[in-house]
Amino acid sequence: MLYAKRSLAYPSAMPMDDLPDLNLLSLTDVARLVAEKKLPPVERWNPQHCGHSEMRIARDGTWFHQGSPIGRSAMIRLFSTILRKEPDGSYVLVTPTEKLEIAVEDAPFVAVEMKSEGTGCNRRIAFRLNTGELVTAGPDHRLRFLQHNDGPHPYLHVRGGLEALLTRAVYYELVEQALDGRDEPPGIWSDGHFFPIEPTV
Numbered sequence: 001m002l003y004a005k006r007s008l009a010y011p012s013a014m015p016m017d018d019l020p021d022l023n024l025l026s027l028t029d030v031a032r033l034v035a036e037k038k039l040p041p042v043e044r045w046n047p048q049h050c051g052h053s054e055m056r057i058a059r060d061g062t063w064f065h066q067g068s069p070i071g072r073s074a075m076i077r078l079f080s081t082i083l084r085k086e087p088d089g090s091y092v093l094v095t096p097t098e099k100l101e102i103a104v105e106d107a108p109f110v111a112v113e114m115k116s117e118g119t120g121c122n123r124r125i126a127f128r129l130n131t132g133e134l135v136t137a138g139p140d141h142r143l144r145f146l147q148h149n150d151g152p153h154p155y156l157h158v159r160g161g162l163e164a165l166l167t168r169a170v171y172y173e174l175v176e177q178a179l180d181g182r183d184e185p186p187g188i189w190s191d192g193h194f195f196p197i198e199p200t201v
Contacts, residue, residue: 042084043160045094053093053100055079059165061110061130073132080131083108085161109133109164111156116177125174125190127156129164138191143174145197154197 056064063070063079070076083102084094091104113128126136135141135158146153154166154174166174178188178197187196 039081039159040095042082042094045096045099047094047097047099049092050098050100053102055093055100056103057091057105057108059106061112061165077131080109080133083162106153107155107163107165109158109162111135111164111166111170114170114173120181121189121192121194123177123189125188127164127166127170129158133158135164136191137188137193137195139193142193143188143190143195143197 054066055070058064063076079093082093082095084092085108086092091102091108093100093102110130111127112130114125116123116125118124124136124138126134128134135156137143137156140157142157144155144157146155152171154171155163156166158164174188175186175197178186181188183189183194185196185198187194187198189195
């Protein structure tokens with residue numbers, strides 16, 4: 001089983017304690033850190049399907065294995081780098097030799113913190129995910145807002161069809177900044193792109 005392996009053929013994750021403080025970074029710093037990070041080429045790996053990982057990502061971003069939460073943050077970070085969304089909408093953990101299904105309740109990531117610089121169309125907004133990854137919203141990392149029965153579900157595209165669900169606190173902070181502007185419909189600019197915040201069904 002992939003979960004039991006301790007030595008894998010891709011870079012190890014940086015411990016959560018080593019993550020930089022988003023509040024101390026400029027958006028230029030964020031862009032540099034993102035550019036320096038090299039992710040495994042999961043889109044090029046096509047091993048045979050090997051079954052189910054017995055893992056699940058809950059809506060709040062908690063990772064479970066065989067029903068128990070995975071407590072090691074570095075392990076979660078490592079698994080997040082080999083996560084892939086398949087054309088049929090399912091999710092897998094993939095290495096050059098294995099492909100295992102993983103259940104995802106909503107989105108595989110959660111955006112837990114944001115930082116905004118600039119105003120109006122010159123604004124840029126960076127988000128920190130629960131895995132420590134930094135993502136700047138823009139043309140390649142779009143924000144979208146869906147309306148569900150339990151309220152709005154705001155999402156940020158991370159990569160390869162993988163999205164992050166914004167926490168309620170981050171969503172409210174985003175909406176507050178959007179309402180401070182004069183755009184109609186209300187929305188938010190980031191990296192030269194405008195994102196309406198009106199949820200769609």
